[in-house]
Amino acid sequence: MNSKRDLVAGISFFVFGASILYSLSNMHVNPGVNLVYLTHYIIPNYVCSVIFGWRAYDTLGECLVLVVAVMVSWIIFGKSLYDNTYLKELFKAPESDDYITLHGWGEYTPIIKFLAFPASVFMVALGIVTILGGHITPGGGFQGGALIASALILSVVAFGSKSPLWFDHKYLEKLEAIGALTYLLLGVVGMFIGGYYLFIFTSVGNLPIFPAPKEIVTAGIIPYLNIAVGLKVLAGLSTAAFLLSCEKVIIERIEKSEEILNK
Amino acid sequence: MNYLPMIIIFPLIMAIIMNLLHGKENIVKYLTFLIAIILIILPFIGQYGYYYFGGFGVIDGWVSGIAYYYNPLKQVVLVVLAIIASLVLITGMGEKLKNNMFVTLSLMGFASVAAMVLADDLFNFYVFFEIISIVQVGLLFLSGTEEAYKSGLRYMIMGNIAASLMLLGIAFLLASTGTLNITDMKNYILSDNPMIFGGLLLLVVGLAYGSGLPPFHNVKVDLYARSKGFISAILQTYSKFILVGFMLIILKLFNGLSYFSGTHAVLLALGVLAMVFGVVMALLQSDYKKLLSYHAISQAGYVATGLALGTPLGIVAGIFHAINHVIYKSALFLGAYIVSHKKGSDLHKLGGLLPIMPSVAFMVLCAKLAISGVPPFNGFQSKWMLAQAAMQVNMPEIAIIMIIVSIGTFVSMMKAFYLIYLKPVDEETIKEYQSRGVPKLAVFSLFILTSLCIILGIYPEIVTKYLFSYANELGVSYCLK
Amino acid sequence: MDFQIVSFIASGILVIIGLYGVFFVDNILKKIIALDILGNGVNLVLITIGYNGGTIPIKLPNVPVDVFAKKSAYPLTQALVLTNIVIEASMLAVMLGVSIILYKKYKTLKSSVILKED
Numbered sequence: 001m002n003s004k005r006d007l008v009a010g011i012s013f014f015v016f017g018a019s020i021l022y023s024l025s026n027m028h029v030n031p032g033v034n035l036v037y038l039t040h041y042i043i044p045n046y047v048c049s050v051i052f053g054w055r056a057y058d059t060l061g062e063c064l065v066l067v068v069a070v071m072v073s074w075i076i077f078g079k080s081l082y083d084n085t086y087l088k089e090l091f092k093a094p095e096s097d098d099y100i101t102l103h104g105w106g107e108y109t110p111i112i113k114f115l116a117f118p119a120s121v122f123m124v125a126l127g128i129v130t131i132l133g134g135h136i137t138p139g140g141g142f143q144g145g146a147l148i149a150s151a152l153i154l155s156v157v158a159f160g161s162k163s164p165l166w167f168d169h170k171y172l173e174k175l176e177a178i179g180a181l182t183y184l185l186l187g188v189v190g191m192f193i194g195g196y197y198l199f200i201f202t203s204v205g206n207l208p209i210f211p212a213p214k215e216i217v218t219a220g221i222i223p224y225l226n227i228a229v230g231l232k233v234l235a236g237l238s239t240a241a242f243l244l245s246c247e248k249v250i251i252e253r254i255e256k257s258e259e260i261l262n263k
Numbered sequence: 264m265n266y267l268p269m270i271i272i273f274p275l276i277m278a279i280i281m282n283l284l285h286g287k288e289n290i291v292k293y294l295t296f297l298i299a300i301i302l303i304i305l306p307f308i309g310q311y312g313y314y315y316f317g318g319f320g321v322i323d324g325w326v327s328g329i330a331y332y333y334n335p336l337k338q339v340v341l342v343v344l345a346i347i348a349s350l351v352l353i354t355g356m357g358e359k360l361k362n363n364m365f366v367t368l369s370l371m372g373f374a375s376v377a378a379m380v381l382a383d384d385l386f387n388f389y390v391f392f393e394i395i396s397i398v399q400v401g402l403l404f405l406s407g408t409e410e411a412y413k414s415g416l417r418y419m420i421m422g423n424i425a426a427s428l429m430l431l432g433i434a435f436l437l438a439s440t441g442t443l444n445i446t447d448m449k450n451y452i453l454s455d456n457p458m459i460f461g462g463l464l465l466l467v468v469g470l471a472y473g474s475g476l477p478p479f480h481n482v483k484v485d486l487y488a489r490s491k492g493f494i495s496a497i498l499q500t501y502s503k504f505i506l507v508g509f510m511l512i513i514l515k516l517f518n519g520l521s522y523f524s525g526t527h528a529v530l531l532a533l534g535v536l537a538m539v540f541g542v543v544m545a546l547l548q549s550d551y552k553k554l555l556s557y558h559a560i561s562q563a564g565y566v567a568t569g570l571a572l573g574t575p576l577g578i579v580a581g582i583f584h585a586i587n588h589v590i591y592k593s594a595l596f597l598g599a600y601i602v603s604h605k606k607g608s609d610l611h612k613l614g615g616l617l618p619i620m621p622s623v624a625f626m627v628l629c630a631k632l633a634i635s636g637v638p639p640f641n642g643f644q645s646k647w648m649l650a651q652a653a654m655q656v657n658m659p660e661i662a663i664i665m666i667i668v669s670i671g672t673f674v675s676m677m678k679a680f681y682l683i684y685l686k687p688v689d690e691e692t693i694k695e696y697q698s699r700g701v702p703k704l705a706v707f708s709l710f711i712l713t714s715l716c717i718i719l720g721i722y723p724e725i726v727t728k729y730l731f732s733y734a735n736e737l738g739v740s741y742c743l744k
Numbered sequence: 745m746d747f748q749i750v751s752f753i754a755s756g757i758l759v760i761i762g763l764y765g766v767f768f769v770d771n772i773l774k775k776i777i778a779l780d781i782l783g784n785g786v787n788l789v790l791i792t793i794g795y796n797g798g799t800i801p802i803k804l805p806n807v808p809v810d811v812f813a814k815k816s817a818y819p820l821t822q823a824l825v826l827t828n829i830v831i832e833a834s835m836l837a838v839m840l841g842v843s844i845i846l847y848k849k850y851k852t853l854k855s856s857v858i859l860k861e862d
Contacts, residue, residue, distance in 0.1 A: 009767060009768075016763070017763070020461070020756050023457050023458050023461040024789070025752060025753055025756075026457055027435075027438055027458060027748075027752050028439065029748075030439060030440060030451070031441055031818060032325065032437075032440060032442045032451075033325040033443075034820050035325075035813070036325050037327070038801070038813040038818070038819070039809060039810070041809050046816065046819040047822045047823055049819070053317065054319050054328050055328065055823060056316065057316040057387060058386060059827065061378075062831060064275065064375075065390065066834045067282075068368070069397055069834030069835070069838050071282060071368070071401065072397055072841075075364055077841065077845075079364060080360070080362050081407035082362065084407050086407055087407065087845070090849055091848075136802075138800065140826075142830060177283055181276065181280075184272060191264070194318055197316055197317070198316055198317045215805055240834075240837040243841065244837070244844065386824055390831065393831045412845055413846065416839065416842045419838060420766065420775060420839065423839070424766055424779070427762075427779070430828065434786065434789045434790050437821070
């Protein structure tokens with residue numbers, strides 16, 4: 001029974017793979033709408049102008065995927081469950097030896113600590129530069145946010161719970177909400193000024209919204225959208241990594257939700 | 264000014280605010296009632312026609328930005344979605360825990376399904392497709408049992424495969440046409456090309472996953488059956504309207520092209536298989552929620568078959584059936600939720616509930632007659648239209664399968680009704696029933712849904728008259744020899 | 745242009761490796777890694793569609809727009825890939841979270857044990 005099933009699966013897998021390879025090797029690319037994107041100037045970084053200008057609404061969706069994923073991670077680890085008896089049993093049970101938590105992590109050697117802290121400080125600085133210069137140079141909100149989040153993760157891995165670079169999770173939650181709300185509300189403001197959602201307005205009245213040299217003044221709200229995405233990605237990725245590694249907070253959370261349920 | 268994007272943006276903003284209100288139960292409760300009322304108004308604030316985000320309209324003959332397309336058909340779908348979403352939100356506030364994450368995730372789901380129905384851009388459609396798949400597992404995890412975690416993981420693994428393959432299909436279409444806008448893309452896919460064909464087939468994988476057609480019906484059934492009752496109601500509403508939105512896109516792109524006929528057959532086969540699998544598996548179940556979930560798959564098969572016929576009448580019948588289906592199936596899931604307050608959902612342990620709650624039993628009976636296609640309920644109207652559409656293209660075998668599946672539905676529904684409400688039980692169980700209350704808000708929602716069933720069954724024109732114009736635009740009339 | 749074909753085929757192989765891993769490897773963590781490989785294969789397809797032998801799409805101040813448009817790579821697909829990377833990262837985070845919970849229960853990562861139908 002099982003071997004027959006494997007055979008059928010193998011054959012269909014092979015056919016599928018062959019057809020994908022065949023159609024990929026026959027690929028002809030039509031430049032299409034790219035020509036429009038390349039001949040109309042918004043800001044020097046054309047990728048950024050596609051992300052935050054032409055297809056800004058996709059980026060909004062992408063932000064929301066991250067927001068939802070972080071919310072769902074919180075739910076997985078016991079926030080607002082209707083019934084948390086299963087999780088309670090699981091986390092009250094004694095640990096086996098091979099299970100590593102942040103609490104019982106131990107400490108790395110001085111060499112790693114010596115290198116990790118300056119490296120993470122530099123990464124934070126680089127991340128901030130990447131976010132702020134996203135509209136001129138390669139990079140943008142997502143890349144910068146990911147850099148800062150990885151600096152945090154590096155520091156947490158090296159120092160355990162005594163990490164010098166540490167964000168409180170409530171602070172991160174608020175940071176993420178602020179990032180996402182800024183993006184959503186800037187779009188609404190654009191709707192009232194330009195008539196379309198996520199319209200790139202460059203000035204309110206006579207006041208330029210992004211004071212800059214003449215070539216970049218067309219950026220309008222794009223640098224602010226960059227900052228919003230940066231905040232959100234930094235907060236989202238740090239929260240996700242933090243949830244996957246830090247059990248103490250989860251147990252606290254479960255106890256707290258127990259109080260709410262028993263009230 | 265056109266306020267069309269507010270249909271999506273308002274629920275999203277409220278969702279993020281709701282996320283911050285963890286633990287403040289009173290505010291959550293009243294804000295949720297307010298949102299539930301506003302949701303129903305939302306579909307009426309947009310204007311018909313194309314909407315270009317950021318004002319990036321047609322430049323050099325290409326639609327440069329992301330576009331939405333709004334018309335009466337989509338409006339009807341959104342109104343029904345809003346009604347069900349707000350009824351489910353109201354029902355959720357009857358729980359002991361006023362759960363802010365439930366409200367957040369339901370609003371996110373509402374927004375992304377609305378975005379998928381409105382979307383005129385393939386990549387934007389994909390982004391919201393991913394949001395809805397995470398939202399669905401999030402809603403599932405809220406029940407917090409071990410089975411929920413297991414089936415959530417299974418659903419996500421399948422979902423990731425299907426979504427990646429669907430993105431590969433979108434990449435194929437993008438490479439050969441050079442655009443992501445659906446209206447533009449239609450002009451560039453007239454020629455037969457292996458890449459476009461491959462792209463179409465990979466899109467069908469995403470369709471099967473998003474709407475729970477085979478081979479993805481198992482994970483979808485687990486998703487419905489492991490959630491709480493009122494959450495299953497909204498989950499199945501999401502997947503029906505994902506199916507409608509996705510089929511509208513596929514029909515808009517490919518309907519009438521010469522190389523579409525092969526895929527056409529695949530879609531019809533998927534629909535018929537879903538119908539038959541769903542009802543056969545439902546007959547075997549002993550868990551009430553699982554039985555209802557398999558019926559949800561079976562009815563999705565009806566919708567897919569109707570839409571896949573590709574004729575104007577078929578499209579109208581499919582969408583009308585989707586609307587009817589979400590109404591009566593939500594009523595049934597709410598009935599299961601009320602029953603689970605009394606005593607679980609295992610059919611062999613239940614019984615004798617009729618004297619305890621006669622009005623609920625009557626309303627559930629109405630919904631059960633509607634799902635099995637008995638006049639004068641709404642299920643009859645749409646199934647009749649579906650059979651008519653199948654006869655019109657000279658495929659009587661599909662009409663016959665539909666009728667047989669209807670009979671199967673009737674049998675298993677009546678079996679469940681007997682086992683829950685009529686089967687005699689001993690004194691102790693009745694005392695146990697009487698000691699437990701009935702969620703009032705759920706009964707209220709159930710009442711509204713049942714009356715919608717009867718109204719749509721007597722006056723189907725109030726929905727169908729809005730569907731015909733766009734269906735005539737998409738559909739292609741043909742007849743098999 | 746030859747480079748483009750090679751890149752397409754490489755991405756096709758990545759997709760196939762990913763699918764193989766998801767369907768035939770009996771380990772949750774390896775399945776998740778395979779899903780990542782599958783997603784990266786699709787990302788590589790998208791990136792390669794935008795490759796035309798040109799430079800990075802960033803305009804320097806002294807280059808006129810029409811000259812720049814002729815020698816630049818296509819920006820659309822790069823933007824799509826950036827969006828897709830975030831989406832995949834979030835899906836992976838959720839799946840890893842669930843597998844931690846299930847690992848704590850079963851003390852194993854075998855998917856034939858964890859994901860068994862009941």
